[in-house]
């Protein structure tokens with residue numbers, strides 16, 4: 001069905017096609033009954049203190065303002081991440097700012113956090129919230145000076161923690177000038193330390209613990225990644241999301257879109273993301289990793305899990321493969337679990353990781 005539709009969708013400018021897809025998903029969500037939320041199947045995962053029916057989530061940026069959550073939940077995802085939202089609504093960068101590289105199964109975007117603002121998302125989540133874990137990804141407004149960035153993230157935490165199962169601190173969009181500087185050790189410690197205090201205060205006040213995930217870039221040197229991971233090892237976050245889009249340009253051919261500035265996602269990112277996942281896993285074996293970047297099929301998903309991810313997300317794969325990609329990946333993961341003679345994903349991964357490297361370390365996530 002999507003194969004037949006895709007040529008038509010791809011004749012539209014990418015942002016118009018995306019808007020059409022969101023509207024269709026919203027309409028679908030209104031008529032489609034909520035999906036089963038039973039836990040305990042072969043792909044069930046318990047992580048971040050939350051039960052996931054399966055490990056495959058929707059990555060941030062697809063539904064920034066939470067407009068189509070029911071429809072997206074009905075596609076079979078195990079969780080959804082909305083945002084990035086900023087304290088105040090902002091238009092983002094001038095168009096065009098989203099480009100398809102169809103041959104490479106990739107996108108380049110420089111949207112720049114176009115979003116309706118945190119209060120609008122809070123109102124949406126208050127009004128309609130499907131029964132699966134929802135992560136909320138927060139960022140800073142473009143015109144907030146970098147040395148006041150902490151204020152924006154604290155505002156985001158205060159407004160959205162009441163409606164989020166976990167919050168993601170986005171330090172890694174390449175399209176907000178200076179944002180990635182927040183990944184430098186001192187800045188990261190300051191920001192995450194402040195949010196850690198807000199998290200503790202919320203727990204004291206309401207008894208609710210809202211886990212904090214940190215979303216990192218794929219564009220590090222060995223040293224800069226090690227320095228950030230050393231800060232994260234200080235207990236300032238509950239999960240790492242690896243990775244956001246890349247500003248590098250691994251072999252993209254010579255089409256005009258390949259030269260566009262912005263963040264590259266999709267197939268050319270797969271290996272780079274996996275490399276980062278594996279380095280985070282080695283450095284922080286006790287912190288759950290949400291693996292994202294270039295997942296286009298079940299094998300990509302499986303390899304991200306083997307590299308150390310406990311949960312997964314995708315975005316660009318959905319644009320090229322359509323909504324059928326979600327059940328296809330889930331079926332492929334179930335096959336791999338059973339092929340290894342195991343009953344559930346956790347056991348299958350432990351066995352497969354053991355086989356891969358006798359030095360592989362335990363992860364605190366329970367499946």
Ligand SMILES: Cc1cc2nc3c(=O)[nH]c(=O)nc-3n(C[C@H](O)[C@H](O)[C@H](O)COP(=O)(O)O)c2cc1C
Pocket residue numbers: 059060061062064083084098107109111113137170173215243244245264265266267269292293294295313314315316317
């Ligand atoms: C059009 C577009 C918009 C995105 N917007 C956001 C965003 O607002 N916040 C964020 O953390 N990541 C954003 N991302 C990054 C994705 O969440 C994901 O990390 C990245 O695309 C790699 O995954 P993929 O290869 O499956 O797309 C965006 C990606 C795309 C393609």
